Amino acid sequence: MNLNLDFxxxxxxxxxxxxxxxxxxxxxxxxxxxxxVIGVLGAIGRRSSHPIxxxxxxxxxxxxxxxxxxxxxxLVYFGLASLGxxxxxxxxxxxxxxxxxxxxxxxxxRAGFDSIPRGQIExxxxxxxxxAQIYWYVVxxxxxxxxxxxxxxxxxxxxxxSSVTSQISAEELTxxxxxxxxxxxxxxxxxxxxxxxxxxxxxxxxxxxxxLGLVIFPRRxxxxxxx
Amino acid sequence: xxxxLNANHLMFLGYxxxxxxxxxxxxxxxxxxxxxxxxxxRISPSRIVRLISTGYVQLIQGTPLLVIMFLxxxxxxxxxxxxxxxxxxxxxxxxxVSAYLGEIWRGxxxxVPKPQWExxxxxxxxxSQRMMKVILPQAVRIxxxxxxxxMVQIIKNTSLASVVGFxxxxxxxxxxxxxxxxxxLIYTIIAVIYFALCYPLSLFxxxxxxxxxxxxxxxxxx
Numbered sequence: 001m002n003l004n005l006d007f008x009x010x011x012x013x014x015x016x017x018x019x020x021x022x023x024x025x026x027x028x029x030x031x032x033x034x035x036x037v038i039g040v041l042g043a044i045g046r047r048s049s050h051p052i053x054x055x056x057x058x059x060x061x062x063x064x065x066x067x068x069x070x071x072x073x074x075l076v077y078f079g080l081a082s083l084g085x086x087x088x089x090x091x092x093x094x095x096x097x098x099x100x101x102x103x104x105x106x107x108x109x110r111a112g113f114d115s116i117p118r119g120q121i122e123x124x125x126x127x128x129x130x131x132a133q134i135y136w137y138v139v140x141x142x143x144x145x146x147x148x149x150x151x152x153x154x155x156x157x158x159x160x161x162s163s164v165t166s167q168i169s170a171e172e173l174t175x176x177x178x179x180x181x182x183x184x185x186x187x188x189x190x191x192x193x194x195x196x197x198x199x200x201x202x203x204x205x206x207x208x209x210x211x212l213g214l215v216i217f218p219r220r221x222x223x224x225x226x227x
Numbered sequence: 228x229x230x231x232l233n234a235n236h237l238m239f240l241g242y243x244x245x246x247x248x249x250x251x252x253x254x255x256x257x258x259x260x261x262x263x264x265x266x267x268x269r270i271s272p273s274r275i276v277r278l279i280s281t282g283y284v285q286l287i288q289g290t291p292l293l294v295i296m297f298l299x300x301x302x303x304x305x306x307x308x309x310x311x312x313x314x315x316x317x318x319x320x321x322x323x324v325s326a327y328l329g330e331i332w333r334g335x336x337x338x339v340p341k342p343q344w345e346x347x348x349x350x351x352x353x354x355s356q357r358m359m360k361v362i363l364p365q366a367v368r369i370x371x372x373x374x375x376x377x378m379v380q381i382i383k384n385t386s387l388a389s390v391v392g393f394x395x396x397x398x399x400x401x402x403x404x405x406x407x408x409x410x411x412l413i414y415t416i417i418a419v420i421y422f423a424l425c426y427p428l429s430l431f432x433x434x435x436x437x438x439x440x441x442x443x444x445x446x447x448x449x
Contacts, residue, residue, distance in 0.1 A: 078410030
């Protein structure tokens with residue numbers, strides 16, 4: 001085994017890596033934001049008294065959670081193409097990741113909704129809050145606060161999973177790595193470096209979510225009760 | 228080019244599905260053994276062992292499986308080690324699964340009530356006796372539903388082996404698509420087969436979880 005590592009040639013390409021990392025973060029950000037919206041709507045839908053709505057949301061969650069992301073990406077990519085619609089690889093990647101993470105978010109937020117004690121809702125009804133007020137103040141925010149740690153871990157996993165979109169030539173971090181390694185023949189160094197960048201990105205995301213948590217759930221901080 | 232989907236294609240897909248199952252079993256077995264060691268290290272009395280195993284888990288959980296696959300398949304040959312697609316995929320899955328299962332099982336060990344550990348110590352059982360005879364039998368019961376649930380993740384993640392040229396279900400779909408060019412139909416069939424493999428496990432895990440007390444929120448790698 002001849003160990004002949006040359007990280008210098010790879011380091012020289014840092015602008016490309018940086019651009020790839022930014023695109024990965026962008027993908028993660030779009031999918032996280034839209035996925036949260038889908039998750040809240042999906043969770044409300046799954047608890048709907050309307051059986052058809054609840055059923056559709058249930059099917060969405062189960063289908064997405066039981067098929068690989070890679071296949072979902074191909075289906076969205078080729079599905080849109082066969083409908084004659086042309087989108088950039090980035091748009092397709094963002095759409096596929098959003099659809100994917102939306103299902104997981106739905107499940108997590110639903111678990112949060114289910115954890116709100118019945119008595120809380122009855123108390124809110126007793127205080128003559130409207131249905132919308134109850135959902136907003138009594139169900140949704142406390143529920144999201146409860147599942148916030150699970151949600152954020154899911155979003156970090158999503159960021160890592162976005163590497164799969166390199167397969168439809170979205171120009172994110174893994175795609176950049178593939179290009180650089182085929183250009184320099186330094187596969188080992190390239191992928192080690194990319195792995196380190198991904199680890200840094202996940203640490204950055206965790207730190208970001210922790211700070212965001214302090215801002216949007218100040219009650220926890222004030223009471224000083226760990227979740 | 229051209230032609231339509233026929234029995235031969237479906238046979239080929241079936242063959243790919245068998246490899247998906249095979250690769251999942253390799254990942255489950257290899258990752259299970261390694262994950263058990265990781266879990267034991269995570270609750271070790273030695274600080275250094277705990278620190279190293281925590282670092283390992285953090286490293287692997289912070290890296291996409293796809294990059295681990297590329298690293299083993301393209302990276303190792305660059306160092307002079309030749310690997311076949313099966314070896315690369317199997318090794319990558321083993322590493323990936325060990326970090327996640329190790330973490331799941333650590334949680335299961337720790338959720339065995341503290342008095343059980345203390346009582347075993349009070350009965351002067353050795354560390355290995357305490358582990359094997361008191362903690363493990365209880366931890367296995369706690370660990371079953373999340374482990375079955377995680378098997379779904381393993382099956383889904385074997386699809387990433389297609390990128391290193393390993394012909395499992397997703398790759399055999401790509402190969403057929405290259406000759407027929409009916410991507411929507413073929414990938415729908417592929418998705419249905421994955422669903423048929425995963426959904427029973429999901430249901431089973433859910434049922435086990437319901438029987439064993441309150442459901443925990445589970446995290447899943449997409």
